[in-house]
Amino acid sequence: MIRVSHLNKCYNHPDMILKDVSFEVKKGEFVYLSGPSGAGKTTLFRLLFADLKPDGGQIVVDGLDLVRARPARIARLRQRMGVVFQDYKLIPNYTVFDNVALALEIAGTPRRLIQKTVWQVLKIVGVERQLDRLPLQLSGGEQQRVAIARALVNDPQIILADEPTGNLDYEIANEIMSILDYINSLGATIVMVTHNRALLQRFKRKVFYLDQGSLQAYVWPE
Amino acid sequence: MAKFQDRIYPLFKLTANNIRRHPVINLISISIISIAMLMLILYFLAYSNAARIVSAWRADLRIVVYLVDDIDSGRMLSLKNYCRELDEVMRFDYVSKEQALENFKVTLGDNSNFLAGLPENPLPASLELLLDSEVAEVDDVERLARQLQRQVGVDEVAYGSRWLRQLFSLLKTVKYFGFLFAAFLSAVTVFIVASTIRLSLYARRETIRVLHLVGATRSFIALPYLFEGVFQGAVASFLALGFAYGGFRYFKAWLQLQVPQWSIVLQLKFFTTLPLLLFLLLGTSLGIAGFLLSSRWVRQD
Numbered sequence: 001m002i003r004v005s006h007l008n009k010c011y012n013h014p015d016m017i018l019k020d021v022s023f024e025v026k027k028g029e030f031v032y033l034s035g036p037s038g039a040g041k042t043t044l045f046r047l048l049f050a051d052l053k054p055d056g057g058q059i060v061v062d063g064l065d066l067v068r069a070r071p072a073r074i075a076r077l078r079q080r081m082g083v084v085f086q087d088y089k090l091i092p093n094y095t096v097f098d099n100v101a102l103a104l105e106i107a108g109t110p111r112r113l114i115q116k117t118v119w120q121v122l123k124i125v126g127v128e129r130q131l132d133r134l135p136l137q138l139s140g141g142e143q144q145r146v147a148i149a150r151a152l153v154n155d156p157q158i159i160l161a162d163e164p165t166g167n168l169d170y171e172i173a174n175e176i177m178s179i180l181d182y183i184n185s186l187g188a189t190i191v192m193v194t195h196n197r198a199l200l201q202r203f204k205r206k207v208f209y210l211d212q213g214s215l216q217a218y219v220w221p222e
Numbered sequence: 223m224a225k226f227q228d229r230i231y232p233l234f235k236l237t238a239n240n241i242r243r244h245p246v247i248n249l250i251s252i253s254i255i256s257i258a259m260l261m262l263i264l265y266f267l268a269y270s271n272a273a274r275i276v277s278a279w280r281a282d283l284r285i286v287v288y289l290v291d292d293i294d295s296g297r298m299l300s301l302k303n304y305c306r307e308l309d310e311v312m313r314f315d316y317v318s319k320e321q322a323l324e325n326f327k328v329t330l331g332d333n334s335n336f337l338a339g340l341p342e343n344p345l346p347a348s349l350e351l352l353l354d355s356e357v358a359e360v361d362d363v364e365r366l367a368r369q370l371q372r373q374v375g376v377d378e379v380a381y382g383s384r385w386l387r388q389l390f391s392l393l394k395t396v397k398y399f400g401f402l403f404a405a406f407l408s409a410v411t412v413f414i415v416a417s418t419i420r421l422s423l424y425a426r427r428e429t430i431r432v433l434h435l436v437g438a439t440r441s442f443i444a445l446p447y448l449f450e451g452v453f454q455g456a457v458a459s460f461l462a463l464g465f466a467y468g469g470f471r472y473f474k475a476w477l478q479l480q481v482p483q484w485s486i487v488l489q490l491k492f493f494t495t496l497p498l499l500l501f502l503l504l505g506t507s508l509g510i511a512g513f514l515l516s517s518r519w520v521r522q523d
Contacts, residue, residue, distance in 0.1 A: 051435065071440060078437030091429050093243055105232035106438045150436065 001027045001158060001189045002048065007057035009043055017043045019213040021057070025191060027157075030184040032200060033193045035210035041193045042086075044210065045162045048191065049083055050074045062158060079107040082151030082188075084161035088143045090135040090150075096122065097131045100150045107154050121153045122146075125179055141172040148176065152183060159183060161192045165199060177203050236446035241453065244422055248454060251418040251512075255458030256465075258411040259505050262404055263466040266497070269393070269400055271490050276389055278489065283353040283363055287370050288346045288378040291319075297375040304373060305349060310362055312354035319347045346377060361387065408508060415454065415512025419447060423516060448513045455509025459502045467492055 002025040009018040017040045025031055035041050046052045047059055050066040059066040064077050090099050100118045109117070122128040125145040127138070135143050144164060151159055161180065165173035177199070184190050194200065200207060209216045241248050287305075289298070305314045317325070322345040327334040353363065364387070367379045423430065433443050470492050477487045493501070 049435075075434075075437050075439040075442075078435065081437075083435060085435075089432050089435060091432050093429075094239075102232075102433075103436050105235070106433070106436060106442060108229050110228045111231055 001025055001029075001062060002191065003058075003060045004044075004048075005058045005060075007044075007047065007059065008055045009040070009047065009052065010055055016055075016213050018047075018054075018210075021210075021213075021215045023208050023215055025189060027189055028184070028187055030180070030190040030192070030205050032205050032207045033191060033210065034195055034197075034200060034207050035216075037195065039210040040213045041195070041210055042162060045160060045191075045193045048160055049078055049081060079103075079154060080156055080158070082148075082154065082156035082159040084144075084147050084151045084159070084164045086163040086166050086193075088135070088147040090143060090146060092135055095132050095134060096127060096138070096146050099135065099146060100153050103150050103153050109154075117153060118149075121149045124152070124182075125149045126175070141168050141176075144168060144172075144176060145179075148179060157188055159188050159190045161190065163193055163195070165194070165196065173199065174202075233442065233445045233449065237449040237453070240422070240426070240446055240450055244425065247418055247422045247425070248450070251415055251454045251509075252458045252461070254414045254418070255411055255455055255505060255508055256461045258407045258508070259459055259462035259501065260465055262407055262504075263462055263493075263501060264469070265400055265403060267466060267470060267493065269396060270493070270497075272396075273393055274491070275486055275489055276393060283355055284381070285351040285353065285363065285367055285370065286380045287349040287351065287376055288380065289348060290375055290377045291346065293347070293375040301349065301373060301375055305351060305370075308351075308366065310353050310366060311351050313352045315350045315352075317348045317350055319343050319345055322346070322348065363387070408504075408511075411508050412511040412515060415451065415509060416515035419451065419512055419516040422450075423447065447516075448510065451509035451511075451513035452506055453509070454512075455506035456502065458509070459505025462505065463498060463501060 004024070005022050007018050007021040008016055010016045021044065033041055033044060043052065047054055047066075048061060050059075050069070054067060057067075062077060062080065064073060066074065066077075069077070091102070094102065097118055100121065101114050104114050104117060119128060119131070122131065125148050127142050127145045127149065130138055130142060130146075135146065138146065148161075148164065151161070159180070164180070165176050168176065173196075180190055180192065181203070287301075289301075293301075302314070302316070305311055320343065323337065323343050326345060327337060330337070351366075353366075363381050367381050370376055371379045430443055470490075474487060474490050477484070477490075481487065
């Protein structure tokens with residue numbers, strides 16, 4: 001589903017952020033991308049949905065070569081992916097409903113299906129009662145759920161999540177993980193960026209460990 | 223494949239959101255386009271009315287050939303034949319000395335009494351030539367007058383079209399100046415509209431970034447701004463035409479009250495349907511051009 005080969009990335013800087021990174025994520029897998037702060041996790045995360053261009057190497061996601069793909073094809077790939085951002089990236093003057101519906105509208109979903117689909121996905125993440133609220137009227141955990149709902153609403157086969165539990169307390173982080181587990185059990189491939197070792201221990205999965213720009217090893221947490 | 227209406231609906235929804243959530247920016251754009259359009263409309267309104275009135279006058283080109291008092295009948299006959307053969311002359315009338323005096327009395331009305339005290343009729347006989355406006359140009363009048371002046375038996379030639387020729391050349395200059403003026407105003411308007419759209423894009427840069435990240439294509443992001451430009455241009459044109467029409471009606475009514483004897487006031491007319499549509503198209507185009515100038519921003523984001 002995701003294949004990364006000999007990836008290099010630097011930001012106008014002699015020291016590379018990512019050095020010859022290669023890995024593969026198979027369909028239906030749920031993997032962690034971990035490592036210390038500054039290891040290049042977020043850079044690699046952004047490369048996986050073509051928010052950045054690499055300086056070398058190849059990234060193929062769902063059959064699309066992101067390095068060579070035209071903007072329109074990248075846009076269509078993003079419509080088929082769900083991306084959860086650490087800072088949520090919700091539009092502040094759109095209601096919860098509008099934020100989630102936007103992903104459906106962009107994908108060209110028929111209007112008659114939008115209301116029902118949005119409500120269903122908000123129910124899955126547990127914020128269906130906040131439908132008409134603006135993001136800033138919600139707590140951090142609720143905003144994260146809305147961001148997850150937006151990522152899930154198009155029924156994506158690939159979900160990328162950058163520290164989706166980063167600023168949340170223990171219980172809410174557990175709930176978010178349960179939601180992602182549930183989505184994974186339905187067949188979605190999930191790549192989750194986290195540096196939270198406790199979380200890695202609690203929800204054991206395959207881990208790609210990045211350190212100083214290199215993919216050190218595949219580790220299975222004890 | 224999504225249906226057309228499912229693709230287009232969110233674009234209109236985003237356009238409506240953009241307009242509703244940024245009323246000040248929209249108000250500024252609409253005001254600027256309205257003012258520019260109003261200036262253009264008033265300019266062309268004044269020009270078209272002036273051109274219409276001058277054309278009406280032009281259709282009544284006349285030359286009056288005053289004859290010497292002692293002209294004999296043979297000379298008179300050859301002069302009439304000469305006038306008959308001129309292509310530019312549609313019709314001519316002979317006005318005798320007596321007829322000229324009668325006409326003058328009618329013109330003077332109650333003030334004509336003093337004419338009775340004159341020892342003899344001082345007015346000359348004349349030939350009044352009505353020129354064919356289809357054939358004769360304003361410039362031809364002067365040439366014809368010179369030609370007639372050279373004929374034997376002609377005392378003086380009078381024609382009132384010298385000022386008309388000057389008015390024509392003035393209108394020509396005004397017309398070219400008008401196009402320059404329109405081009406300049408349009409350029410300034412497009413630049414200002416582009417700046418306000420750029421300002422609006424800058425204010426919404428975070429929203430645009432989110433749209434990119436969740437899979438919006440460039441056209442999905444750009445089209446609502448194009449629609450916004452169309453909306454601004456169309457509303458501004460309607461407003462400008464509305465103000466211009468109101469102002470025109472008021473001015474015409476005021477002029478009729480001030481100078482009721484001027485029949486020319488009745489010839490003042492507002493635009494017909496075609497120019498109205500062209501102005502609407504121009505205003506809308508200004509909005510679109512403003513968007514196109516700033517759309518680079520959407521691509522660069």
